[in-house]
Amino acid sequence: DIVMTQSPLSLPVTPGEPASISCRSSQSLLRGNGYTYFNWFLQKPGQSPQLLIYLGSNRASGVSDRFSGSGSGTEFTLKISRVEAADVGVYYCMQALQRPYTFGQGTKLEIK
């Protein structure tokens, strides 16, 4: 199975400041067609996970442009340009290259 490792696991951020979460996969998520099968999700308190980023860097419908995904191969980053109170929750990375699809441990973002 592909192992996904996130850092940090806890991320206190001052509102208005930027934030960054890293995710590493145990093998490259680049498929032969040139696409990278990697996603980011946010699970807000008491809610279901919601899709933020797909194919490594594409924002899902309705997602603020404060969120951006980057990376390739085995190293990926989610950046929030200016954190707001509504961004609190647990962020998960996920690989969709091969079954079983696997998630990172989660990064809990909280407001300072």
Add this chain to the structure above:
Amino acid sequence: QAQLVQSGTEVKKPGASVKVSCKASGYTFSAHYLHWVRHAPGQGLEWMGHINGNSDDIRYAQKFQGRVTMTRDTSISTAYMELSRLTSDDTAVYYCARDLYIKGENVFDIWGQGTEVTVSS
């Protein structure tokens, strides 16, 4: 708009089975795969398996092979996940998620609200 609505909370005894439903609306049910993901207390998200629109492509994570059965009834736009021989380790919130399938990637774009399953004697 498209949404998935799941069945309610379940409390089961060890050794029993649980069947969770996931009703779709606002989109063509048969056109999308559905995945099942669970979230156990203190654990991360765990993919359990998926089922396609025609129910002829059903795949389970090896961990659940032999204990999980995924089905769907297109006539009522509802998918089901049944897990048998429950233990306390199966205590979790179970989610269904629609697959948007973009450029060959399985993209979980819409999630159900989750069904809490507690296994306790």
